[in-house]
Amino acid sequence: MLTLTDSEIEKQYFMKDAIKDTLALFNKLEQEQIIVEHRTVIEMPNTHNAMLYMPCLDLKEKLGTIKVISIFPDNPKVNLSTTQGKILITELETGQHKAIIDASYLTRLRTGALSGIATDYLSRKDSRVLGVIGTGGMAFEQVLGILEVRNIEHIYLFNRTFKKAQLFKEKLQDFGINVEISVTQDVQEVVQQSDIINCATRSNEAVFNAKDLKEGTHINGVGSYQPSMREIDINAIKKSSKIVFDDIGGAQTEAGEFIQAEKEGHFSFGSTYGDLQQLVLHKINGREDETETTIYKSVGAAHFDLAVGIGVFKKLFS
Amino acid sequence: MLTLTDSEIEKQYFMKDAIKDTLALFNKLEQEQIIVEHRTVIEMPNTHNAMLYMPCLDLKEKLGTIKVISIFPDNPKVNLSTTQGKILITELETGQHKAIIDASYLTRLRTGALSGIATDYLSRKDSRVLGVIGTGGMAFEQVLGILEVRNIEHIYLFNRTFKKAQLFKEKLQDFGINVEISVTQDVQEVVQQSDIINCATRSNEAVFNAKDLKEGTHINGVGSYQPSMREIDINAIKKSSKIVFDDIGGAQTEAGEFIQAEKEGHFSFGSTYGDLQQLVLHKINGREDETETTIYKSVGAAHFDLAVGIGVFKKLFS
Numbered sequence: 001m002l003t004l005t006d007s008e009i010e011k012q013y014f015m016k017d018a019i020k021d022t023l024a025l026f027n028k029l030e031q032e033q034i035i036v037e038h039r040t041v042i043e044m045p046n047t048h049n050a051m052l053y054m055p056c057l058d059l060k061e062k063l064g065t066i067k068v069i070s071i072f073p074d075n076p077k078v079n080l081s082t083t084q085g086k087i088l089i090t091e092l093e094t095g096q097h098k099a100i101i102d103a104s105y106l107t108r109l110r111t112g113a114l115s116g117i118a119t120d121y122l123s124r125k126d127s128r129v130l131g132v133i134g135t136g137g138m139a140f141e142q143v144l145g146i147l148e149v150r151n152i153e154h155i156y157l158f159n160r161t162f163k164k165a166q167l168f169k170e171k172l173q174d175f176g177i178n179v180e181i182s183v184t185q186d187v188q189e190v191v192q193q194s195d196i197i198n199c200a201t202r203s204n205e206a207v208f209n210a211k212d213l214k215e216g217t218h219i220n221g222v223g224s225y226q227p228s229m230r231e232i233d234i235n236a237i238k239k240s241s242k243i244v245f246d247d248i249g250g251a252q253t254e255a256g257e258f259i260q261a262e263k264e265g266h267f268s269f270g271s272t273y274g275d276l277q278q279l280v281l282h283k284i285n286g287r288e289d290e291t292e293t294t295i296y297k298s299v300g301a302a303h304f305d306l307a308v309g310i311g312v313f314k315k316l317f318s
Numbered sequence: 319m320l321t322l323t324d325s326e327i328e329k330q331y332f333m334k335d336a337i338k339d340t341l342a343l344f345n346k347l348e349q350e351q352i353i354v355e356h357r358t359v360i361e362m363p364n365t366h367n368a369m370l371y372m373p374c375l376d377l378k379e380k381l382g383t384i385k386v387i388s389i390f391p392d393n394p395k396v397n398l399s400t401t402q403g404k405i406l407i408t409e410l411e412t413g414q415h416k417a418i419i420d421a422s423y424l425t426r427l428r429t430g431a432l433s434g435i436a437t438d439y440l441s442r443k444d445s446r447v448l449g450v451i452g453t454g455g456m457a458f459e460q461v462l463g464i465l466e467v468r469n470i471e472h473i474y475l476f477n478r479t480f481k482k483a484q485l486f487k488e489k490l491q492d493f494g495i496n497v498e499i500s501v502t503q504d505v506q507e508v509v510q511q512s513d514i515i516n517c518a519t520r521s522n523e524a525v526f527n528a529k530d531l532k533e534g535t536h537i538n539g540v541g542s543y544q545p546s547m548r549e550i551d552i553n554a555i556k557k558s559s560k561i562v563f564d565d566i567g568g569a570q571t572e573a574g575e576f577i578q579a580e581k582e583g584h585f586s587f588g589s590t591y592g593d594l595q596q597l598v599l600h601k602i603n604g605r606e607d608e609t610e611t612t613i614y615k616s617v618g619a620a621h622f623d624l625a626v627g628i629g630v631f632k633k634l635f636s
């Protein structure tokens with residue numbers, strides 16, 4: 001049984017790989033080569049803890065995965081991550097279990113890859129300024145995803161805790177990202193300057209004001225994964241011409257500000273523009289003019305984990 | 319991430335351990351400290367292959383497991399096992415995934431442990447002769463389970479392929495089992511001599527004739543795991559005063575000869591004597607006189623895997 005830790009994967013499997021493998025997934029989905037089962041959730045009584053089990057098969061690669069995630073919201077109190085995941089990889093010619101690999105980096109990476117792909121279709125080609133709102137756990141790979149698809153010259157960083165945004169800047173520089181990076185305590189400045197805005201927060205209210213948006217901005221939202229959460233200003237939802245989800249079914253039960261916008265009559269999941277798969281397979285158009293406001297909203301789904309889990313396995317072991 | 323192969327587990331975790339840990343499970347079930355979720359089954363299109371996922375939590379030990387099994391019926395053609403399993407063990411204080419261990423030996427071991435426990439409650443205390451019908455993959459640990467609970471002096475072995483029964487005798491002797499062992503091509507002899515009969519076959523018809531049973535015999539059946547299968551003679555079902563299942567729900571959809579017996583009106587799952595949990599917790603009586611014919615029928619269930627998976631983890635790592 002092969003094993004890989006997050007840090008071993010980080011050294012060998014990169015954003016470029018994740019984007020390639022995720023794009024390939026959409027074709028396999030279209031060709032019905034992917035089997036996704038409903039996830040099993042076990043909530044532990046008298047706690048806020050839960051165990052999630054997400055099995056998925058790739059019939060083309062003849063590899064199956066199950067991601068097992070523990071979600072323990074009190075973990076940060078003891079300096080542990082809230083979520084801890086493993087992906088078990090099974091070869092489907094003979095059913096042999098081949099590898100078990102850490103899933104934390106991969107989950108962040110595939111989320112960043114999906115934002116990158118969405119941004120490639122939806123943002124202006126000449127986008128130069130990226131605004132990052134929320135520099136927590138998911139943000140780093142979000143930036144990597146955007147840098148992979150656009151020639152970004154300037155990144156603005158905003159975080160509720162200023163110090164963390166400064167550390168995030170250092171992390172980007174240490175990684176070798178050689179663009180201008182400004183850390184600011186003024187979220188309005190971020191929004192007014194940016195061509196692309198990435199939100200990755202756990203906020204319960206909008207983290208920016210839609211009035212500050214430049215014409216033609218593209219927004220990525222990867223926070224707001226519970227109905228009570230808000231991150232993207234509902235007025236930005238109202239003024240957007242194209243809203244694309246990674247998984248519309250998942251968004252309907254999880255994407256807080258969109259659920260709220262639907263309740264208030266400003267938006268409807270039933271008549272939404274489409275999902276990332278449609279975008280990648282050219283069933284719907286990407287950006288059509290320079291003035292559109294566009295949004296990509298991500299909540300995650302098991303087959304995205306499958307794509308990168310199998311990608312790692314194929315790159316490293318076969 | 320700790321890993322253990324079948325052979326590593328075999329050297330350190332024994333029938334005695336499995337019986338102890340399985341008995342403890344029944345008390346935890348009674349105290350509602352075990353959460354068992356419905357298993358997920360993915361059948362692979364255009365094959366007979368399937369993937370099974372069985373998650374389960376032990377709130378008392380604060381450990382969770384998921385057993386992932388691949389069932390590939392054509393595997394023997396390429397000298398691989400039909401079923402291949404792994405158990406992932408997660409610590410439930412902080413959600414950290416601790417170990418992934420092979421599940422093949424443990425599945426056989428817990429099945430043997432359960433037969434041992436059932437036999438302890440249902441067979442005559444003075445049982446001296448064990449008859450083994452079917453010396454295939456499951457049989458070895460079945461014998462170990464019986465030897466743990468009764469003073470067996472003589473074992474009769476019968477297998478459709480005689481040579482395999484002879485090899486099985488050698489395996490028992492190599493393991494250090496120091497009782498008389500007879501290999502026979504005459505299944506009638508086995509049945510006429512035995513106080514306890516263990517069936518572990520993939521037969522589609524009864525493997526013995528109930529007329530040959532001695533008075534007061536106890537029968538264990540661990541084959542017949544599909545509705546089309548038959549192993550225990552339906553006349554033995556008819557004459558049994560106590561039929562105990564490991565899992566009545568599972569048996570209703572899997573235990574071939576009992577499904578057939580119900581169809582023919584000789585038996586009813588609805589009014590069956592009870593299950594192993596009731597037996598162990600003294601909700602129903604074990605053997606009450608020396609003349610009863612009794613049957614224990616096993617189809618398996620996720621929480622039994624949990625018991626031994628956690629047992630191994632606690633014995634070896636904590």
